[in-house]
Amino acid sequence: MISLMEGRLADAEQLAQDALSIGMRQDAITAGQYYAGQLLAIRREQLSLIELEQAARELVAANEDRPIWRLALAILLCDGGRLEEARSVLEPFTEQVVRSLTRDLDWTMTMTVLAEAAVILEDRPRARLLYELLAPYAGTVCLIGAGAVCRGPLDSYLGVLALTAGERETALGHLGAAIELERRIRAPLQLAYTQIEYARALGPGEQARALLREARTGAATLVVPRLERRTEAVVELLKA
Numbered sequence: 001m002i003s004l005m006e007g008r009l010a011d012a013e014q015l016a017q018d019a020l021s022i023g024m025r026q027d028a029i030t031a032g033q034y035y036a037g038q039l040l041a042i043r044r045e046q047l048s049l050i051e052l053e054q055a056a057r058e059l060v061a062a063n064e065d066r067p068i069w070r071l072a073l074a075i076l077l078c079d080g081g082r083l084e085e086a087r088s089v090l091e092p093f094t095e096q097v098v099r100s101l102t103r104d105l106d107w108t109m110t111m112t113v114l115a116e117a118a119v120i121l122e123d124r125p126r127a128r129l130l131y132e133l134l135a136p137y138a139g140t141v142c143l144i145g146a147g148a149v150c151r152g153p154l155d156s157y158l159g160v161l162a163l164t165a166g167e168r169e170t171a172l173g174h175l176g177a178a179i180e181l182e183r184r185i186r187a188p189l190q191l192a193y194t195q196i197e198y199a200r201a202l203g204p205g206e207q208a209r210a211l212l213r214e215a216r217t218g219a220a221t222l223v224v225p226r227l228e229r230r231t232e233a234v235v236e237l238l239k240a
Contacts, residue, residue, distance in 0.1 A: 004189070005188075012042050013039070016038040016042070044076070044226060046225055049079055068109055071089075153194075179198065196230055197234075200238070
């Protein structure tokens, strides 16, 4: 988890494999689920989308009672630019369904993945709904399981949800809070992503350009294809 937070993807993958070998001796089901979650997070950062999609579909079929895997598939389709397919995967997640999801150990993770999809698809109604549900958890961090994956501060998700809903000042407040927390917990990869989204929220101008430069400087030692792609996308957006 820490290696992934720091953007050390090769180390993260090796440690995930080691953890799987140890965990299989005691609890093969949990060990397998944790490994799948970690590998999906790593492969997503590497933009290994074809490999990820097949794995995600298998996990959906094997875990029909856990919506998180269906949402993970939707995110991968979004990452691959297959937005209409992603929307079809999300169709069962109506407002009633989302509000009724059990507040178990999967809930925060499920909400953050759904939030990412809503932002990518520019789904304003769903963004407003998810902001409402996640707002009470501002200032906290989303962890998967007992430290399998850290998905970062809830404020980062609240920020981009607010931005999607058209609430720019609210978005800046949440993104600023997320940046402060990411610095405290030493999560440079997540910090770089949030700085990029803060720049996007600011819009064209020197402040946004300075923030993008800081994000690039802070992530200079990271070899993370998805981060590089997102940075370039926002740079081009701010030029428009």
